[in-house]
Amino acid sequence: MSRRKLIVGNWKMNVMNFDGIALARGIADKLKATGEVPLDLLVCPPYTLISSVVNELSSSPLSVGAQNCHTEEIGPHTGDISASMLKDAGCSHVIVGHSDRRSKHGETDAQILSKAKKANSSGLTTIICIGETESEHSLGNTLKVVKAQIYGSIPDSANEKNTVIAYEPVWAIGTGRTPTSEEVQKVHSFIRSEIASMIGKNTANNIRLLYGGSMNAKNSKELLSLRDVDGGLVGGASLKVHDFWSICESCI
Ligand code: PGA
Numbered sequence: 001m002s003r004r005k006l007i008v009g010n011w012k013m014n015v016m017n018f019d020g021i022a023l024a025r026g027i028a029d030k031l032k033a034t035g036e037v038p039l040d041l042l043v044c045p046p047y048t049l050i051s052s053v054v055n056e057l058s059s060s061p062l063s064v065g066a067q068n069c070h071t072e073e074i075g076p077h078t079g080d081i082s083a084s085m086l087k088d089a090g091c092s093h094v095i096v097g098h099s100d101r102r103s104k105h106g107e108t109d110a111q112i113l114s115k116a117k118k119a120n121s122s123g124l125t126t127i128i129c130i131g132e133t134e135s136e137h138s139l140g141n142t143l144k145v146v147k148a149q150i151y152g153s154i155p156d157s158a159n160e161k162n163t164v165i166a167y168e169p170v171w172a173i174g175t176g177r178t179p180t181s182e183e184v185q186k187v188h189s190f191i192r193s194e195i196a197s198m199i200g201k202n203t204a205n206n207i208r209l210l211y212g213g214s215m216n217a218k219n220s221k222e223l224l225s226l227r228d229v230d231g232g233l234v235g236g237a238s239l240k241v242h243d244f245w246s247i248c249e250s251c252i
Pocket of ligand 1: 175
């Protein structure tokens with residue numbers, strides 16, 4: 001079994017239109033200059049940039065995703081965006097359940113599950129984020145928390161085509177701290193074994209598991225070489241072409 005690596009840039013609430021287009025173009029140019037690469041690349045700009053980035057990347061294999069979607073398809077939800085609107089705008093993926101959404105918007109596993117189902121039925125691949133907080137980590141509850149999030153927020157219809165799972169320890173996001181490689185591998189292999197029990201061995205073997213949380217050019221080679229790590233969800237280091245491309249290069 002060989003799982004193709006996937007590197008995702010999560011731009012969060014950063015970047016204006018002009019700089020976003022330049023960032024997307026810069027990555028696409030690196031990709032073009034390198035030729036065939038054994039990995040998939042995705043950028044997730046804020047909603048306001050999606051159309052222009054999709055337009056800029058129309059002839060590039062670099063894909064575009066969104067950072068969130070609503071649970072409903074259509075209706076009176078002022079300020080929200082549905083999965084089918086994202087699909088219509090040219091997105092192929094959407095991140096759901098990022099810890100920013102779980103902690104700052106009080107999103108529950110049940111809501112994330114329902115977003116993931118809606119995104120899949122709209123033709124999008126979801127990147128479902130799970131991960132423990134600092135206190136859960138120090139209490140030794142990582143696997144317990146991750147297990148509850150797997151069963152609570154991943155649809156049992158998930159497969160390697162419609163779903164990617166990102167393990168992001170909350171305490172590692174934007175902090176410059178990461179778990180040890182042993183810890184990352186242990187959690188990833190645990191996630192894979194839980195997916196095998198919940199959905200089946202075949203899906204577990206083929207589904208991609210990303211690591212996220214302070215991934216950068218210095219630590220990416222080691223993290224991305226771990227047996228059950230199939231890519232990265234990159235925040236801060238996705239905002240500069242050089243930083244992001246250095247991470248990509250570590251799996252070329
Ligand atoms: P970071 O963010 O790489 O800046 O830690 C990762 C994320 O939140 O997805």
